[in-house]
Amino acid sequence: MPQPQLIPPAIPGEAFIGFARRLANNAARFPGAPAVIDENRRLDWGSFAELVARIAGGLTMHGIGRGDMVATLASNSVEHIAVYCAIIHAGACVVPLPWSATEAALQLMLKDCGARILFASAAHAETARRLGAEELVMVEALENWISWARPIQPVDVRPTALINMIYSSGTTGAPKGIVHDQRFRARQAGRVAQYGVRPGARSLISTPLYSNTTLFLALPTLASGATLISMSRFDTTRFLEVAQVEHVTHAVLVPVQYTRLMDTPGFDAANLSTFVCKFSTSAPLPAAMKAQVMARWPGNLIELYGMTEGGVSVMLDCAAHPDKLDTVGRPSPGADIRIIDEDGNELPPGAFGEIVGRSGAMMQRYHNQPEKTAEIIWRSPEGLDFIRSGDMGRFDADGFLQLLDRKKDMIISGGFNIYATDLEAALRSHPAVADVAVIGVPSDAWGETPLGLVVLRPGHDATPQALCDHANAQLGKTQRLSAVELRDSLPRSEIGKVLKRELRAPYWAKATA
Numbered sequence: 104m105p106q107p108q109l110i111p112p113a114i115p116g117e118a119f120i121g122f123a124r125r126l127a128n129n130a131a132r133f134p135g136a137p138a139v140i141d142e143n144r145r146l147d148w149g150s151f152a153e154l155v156a157r158i159a160g161g162l163t164m165h166g167i168g169r170g171d172m173v174a175t176l177a178s179n180s181v182e183h184i185a186v187y188c189a190i191i192h193a194g195a196c197v198v199p200l201p202w203s204a205t206e207a208a209l210q211l212m213l214k215d216c217g218a219r220i221l222f223a224s225a226a227h228a229e230t231a232r233r234l235g236a237e238e239l240v241m242v243e244a245l246e247n248w249i250s251w252a253r254p255i256q257p258v259d260v261r262p263t264a265l266i267n268m269i270y271s272s273g274t275t276g277a278p279k280g281i282v283h284d285q286r287f288r289a290r291q292a293g294r295v296a297q298y299g300v301r302p303g304a305r306s307l308i309s310t311p312l313y314s315n316t317t318l319f320l321a322l323p324t325l326a327s328g329a330t331l332i333s334m335s336r337f338d339t340t341r342f343l344e345v346a347q348v349e350h351v352t353h354a355v356l357v358p359v360q361y362t363r364l365m366d367t368p369g370f371d372a373a374n375l376s377t378f379v380c381k382f383s384t385s386a387p388l389p390a391a392m393k394a395q396v397m398a399r400w401p402g403n404l405i406e407l408y409g410m411t412e413g414g415v416s417v418m419l420d421c422a423a424h425p426d427k428l429d430t431v432g433r434p435s436p437g438a439d440i441r442i443i444d445e446d447g448n449e450l451p452p453g454a455f456g457e458i459v460g461r462s463g464a465m466m467q468r469y470h471n472q473p474e475k476t477a478e479i480i481w482r483s484p485e486g487l488d489f490i491r492s493g494d495m496g497r498f499d500a501d502g503f504l505q506l507l508d509r510k511k512d513m514i515i516s517g518g519f520n521i522y523a524t525d526l527e528a529a530l531r532s533h534p535a536v537a538d539v540a541v542i543g544v545p546s547d548a549w550g551e552t553p554l555g556l557v558v559l560r561p562g563h564d565a566t567p568q569a570l571c572d573h574a575n576a577q578l579g580k581t582q583r584l585s586a587v588e589l590r591d592s593l594p595r596s597e598i599g600k601v602l603k604r605e606l607r608a609p610y611w612a613k614a615t616a
Contacts, residue, residue, distance in 0.1 A: 106473045107480060109414070109488055111286070111465040112437065121285055122266060122326055123159075123192040123257035126152060129328035133302060137330045140349065144181040148328070151185065156254030158189030158245065163255055165220060165238070169194040172216045172268065175242075176200045176209070176231050177224035179312055179333040182242040186222045187312060188325065194258030196265035199313035202227050203597040204270075204278070209234055212270050212278055215471055262286035268470055269315055269411055280470030281315075281411050290463045292323035294435065298405060299352065299379045304329035306353040307346060309337040309360070314598045315411040316385045320355040339367040347374050352402075355382040357599035358392065362538070365395050366560075378402035384409070385598045387506050387524065389531060390428040397421050406431055408504065412479065414490030415440060415460030417504050430503035438462035440504065441489065442497060447481060455497045457510055459489040466490075495522065512603055514543035516552050519581040523553065526584060529574035530555050535563035536570070540593050540601045545614035546585070555587040556606060 120128075129138075130152030138151035146154065167173060173190045175197065177183040190197045198216045200209055213221065213234050220238045223231035231239055240248050264285050271279040300306060306324040308331065310317045324331045332349050334341065337360060345351065356364075361383060364370060378400065383393075384407040396404050408417040408431035417440060419432025434440040442456040443449055450456045459481045469475045481489045495507040507513075507522040514521040523541040530539045538558035546552040557570055567587040575583040594602040 106468060107476045108468050109465045109476075109480065109490065111290075111413075111463050112461065114290075114437070114463060119262045119286065119289060121257065121260045121264075122288055122322065123155075123188070123260075125326045125328075126155065126188060126192070127257050129302075129325075133328055136302070136328070137305075138325070139181045139184050140330065140332045141179065141181045142335060146181060146185075151181075153254060154185045154245075155188045155192050156256075157249045157252050158186055159192035159257075160255045161249040161252035162189060162193040162195065162220070164252055167193050167195050167220065169258060169260070169264070171195040172198050172218045172265075173220050173222070174198040174200050174213060174216060174218035174236070175222045175312075176202055176227045176234075177222060177242050177312075178202075178226050178335045179308065179317075180224065180242065180335060181333070182245055183222075183224065183312060184321070184325075184331065184333060186242060186245070191266055192257050193255070194260055194264070197267040198280075199267070199269065199311075201270060201311070201313045201597070202230070203311075206230055206233060208278055212280070215277070215280060216268060260285055262289070263467070265467075267318070269313065269318075271411075277472070279472055279475055282467045282470050283413075284467055287413060287464045287466070288318075288322050288326075291319065292326040294464075295320065295323035296327060298382075298403070300324055300327050300329055302328040304352045304379070305332060305349055305377075306330065306355075307332045307334070307342070307349070307351045308355065309334040309342060310355070310357065310598050314385075316355060316357060316598050319384065319407070320353065320382060324353070339363050340369075343367065343370065343373045343375075346378075350377040351375075352377055352379045353381070354378070355384065357385040358383060358388045359386075359538075359595060359599035361388060361392055361396055365392065365399065366537075371399060376401050380405060382407055386600050387431065389528065391531070393421055393428040394425075397425070408432065408506070409460075410490065410492055411466075412490050413465040414462055415458060415492045415494075416462040416464065417460075419503075424503070427501070427503050430499065430505050432504065433502055434460075434504075435462060439487075439489070441483070443481060449484070452498050452502075453500070455495060455507065458492040458494045458496045458504070458506075460492065461487060461489045509603075512542075514541075514551055514553050516543070516546065517549040517581070521553055521582050525582060526553055526555065526574060526578065529577040530557060530570060530584075530587070532577070533565065533570055533573045535559050535565040537561075537563075538593050540603060540606060541584070542603055542607045542610075544585075544607070544610040552585040553582070554610075555584045556590050556593065557587055558590050558592055 134149035221236035543551040
């Protein structure tokens with residue numbers, strides 16, 4: 104079938120400057136200011152831009168240019184950030200492979216993107232070698248690889264030129280390559296700037312560069328001429344140390360990281376007074392945790408609800424709306440967010456349904472998968488293309504969006520729709536609960552029934568029945584949990600999302616055995 108392509112709304116009078124050109128301009132304006140920092144290395148803007156231009160020169164010598172794709176399989180580091188920027192500098196598209204994926208999924212991704220060159224870090228060297236790229240370059244040996252390369256000027260690009268392709272996890276079927284263009288990232292940088300990410304800001308990232316969560320802050324920080332500080336792996340104690348020593352002003356974290364930081368001994372003694380703003384994304388942050396962060400951590404908290412695919416863009420300014428912490432906020436400026444039913448009909452305000460969105464930052468398509476691209480598009484009565492989120496929600500009377508559940512995670516018990524988020528909130532209100540997930544498991548009587556899986560806080564004790572009774576006392580008759588089980592931990596992705604598919608699998612496997 105023909106390849107569908109999503110076209111975001113035009114912005115009258117929009118001035119476009121490519122990402123690589125922005126970096127070169129920053130180097131000219133702030134040559135001695137810090138650009139990138141990790142545990143082992145610090146580069147000012149002049150040195151960083153020179154390294155990026157030399158790596159780009161090496162790529163050009165190897166025949167890489169406009170429209171080509173170059174892959175990475177690397178941990179966060181100054182070198183990886185430089186490689187990422189250099190690929191864009193050369194006019195090519197970065198494909199950061201998720202090292203958390205299986206080797207089989209990585210093989211599919213590398214074949215799908217067609218990258219001839221793979222940059223890898225030592226931590227992932229063995230896997231990288233088995234992937235069989237035409238050329239493998241270790242980021243720790245960049246100086247050898249570019250020893251004969253001359254720096255080049257940024258390649259001029261159009262707004263629709265590809266900048267990066269991010270793969271879905273690929274746990275079932277072929278992974279989907281989500282294609283972003285230069286316009287997507289330029290507009291995102293404009294959104295982030297309103298929260299103080301500008302020259303002089305110091306942003307800390309602690310999630311992998313292959314995640315859009317990380318790129319949401321990392322690329323705008325670099326585009327603005329601010330300082331990007333990178334952690335190769337997240338550790339609560341180390342995060343607090345880096346935040347204080349480096350006078351961090353901004354950070355992006357996922358909900359599980361906020362939970363762990365709030366529970367870290369010594370958190371309240373840490374001097375975090377330089378913080379201007381923290382961002383939370385990738386999964387809903389419970390209202391009680393938002394309140395804790397606002398009370399105990401200086402600076403504002405902005406919750407971001409959206410998708411790697413773009414389109415859906417909602418933001419909650421917690422300082423401005425402390426009475427709306429049970430929501431994910433209002434549509435971002437320029438975003439059009441609607442609710443539709445199972446048949447694709449638009450629903451009125453207050454009705455529950457699937458969330459669809461259209462905004463200035465939208466992916467172009469899924470790479471090489473026109474059918475999947477077509478599936479995610481909802482066309483409005485006016486003929487506009489929206490991206491389907493797969494999430495269920497509704498707008499309250501004030502226009503704030505309340506999330507309910509993933510459409511695929513909704514539990515249908517005895518003909519009633521049950522949203523796991525409601526049940527999880529009831530369980531989470533028990534003081535002994537540290538982490539929780541509710542899933543649907545097989546039931547002869549009801550088809551499926553909700554089961555609570557709970558991780559207890561250290562030093563706390565509660566029986567499964569006590570937890571079940573506590574939650575059910577707050578729930579309606581059709582919502583109630585059938586049981587609660589205790590777990591040592593819950594499986595999560597690298598960016599903190601609970602892997603409910605893994606949790607459900609053994610229960611449904613037994614039912615069909």
